[in-house]
Amino acid sequence: MNKYMLNALKTFSHVDIKKNYKLIRQAYIIAKKPRIKLTYQTWDFYIKNSGHNIPIRIFSPVSKKIEGLALKKYPAIVFLHGGGWVMEDVDTYEKTCLTIARQTGHIVVAVDYRLAPENPFPAALMDCYKVVRTVIRWHKMSGIPHKITLMGDSAGGNLAAAVSLLMRNKGEKTVDRQILIYPVTYNNHTETSPFPSVIENGTDYILTSKHMCDYMDLYCEKAENRESPYCAPLLAGDFSSQPETLIITAQYDPLRDEGEEYGRKLKEAGNSVIVHRVKDAMHGYFTLSVNYSAVKESYHIINQFLRGEQVK
Structure with a gap:
């Protein structure tokens, strides 16, 4: 990593998320506007x-124009974006979602x-749960034979894991x-965290341990909510x-x-x-260009997983 990138990361690492989240939202909109x-x-x-209405955007995997019924021939991924439950939206993730489809x-x-x-916890969770249930129902009613995959990055990965636990617990x-x-699978990102990576990588990178504490404060504002497995999936008593599951x-x-x-x-639970x-x-990194080596590597693994192949 060159010194200019390191300096930029160090500058962002000192941003106060709780005080500036509205400004950061606007910065994401400007920075990620499709060119x-x-x-x-x-x-x-x-x-x-x-x-209330939950907006969803459906992305086609092919460049040619296709009608709604033709969508049945393609398997589906329900994607939940990252951003600490506070930033980002479907618009800022448009390129990433299109890349996933392609x-x-x-x-x-x-x-x-x-x-x-x-809209603090569990608003985001319940929106995602509702959409996943709806997509499952669409598939069942339409007789679509393909599997349904739930996918998310960062806070979106947290929501995906929580939705799966919630549906299991409801018997659905x-x-x-x-x-x-x-x-995100745990509720403690301070120096008392049991995970070494929080300390090793908690400063000077794009996401810091302080940022995670701020995001958690904004999302799970009530202390009792942080003990819920739907906020911190690692706290689930039953896995x-x-x-x-593929975890990257x-x-x-x-x-x-x-x-x-x-x-x-999850593996210990069978x-x-x-x-x-x-x-x-x-x-x-996953939202960067597909030309980036880490992104290429990730899609290689993801496609092996989706095809049911042995992932090396």
């Missing part, structure tokens, strides 16, 4: 949930869940597979009956160890689990 016109089809819909050959259903602190049909990319972590990420520990817990650590990568 080119998207040539692939997208569709915007709303799903009703307890008095690289995997899947329809991508991106969920624009409600953000904290305006879960998704067939889940892909968790550097997920059984979960979907086939990054070497220089404070969340690395808790993500890998979640994989161990689930099919693959954990893959991307070397020389930092938190957030």
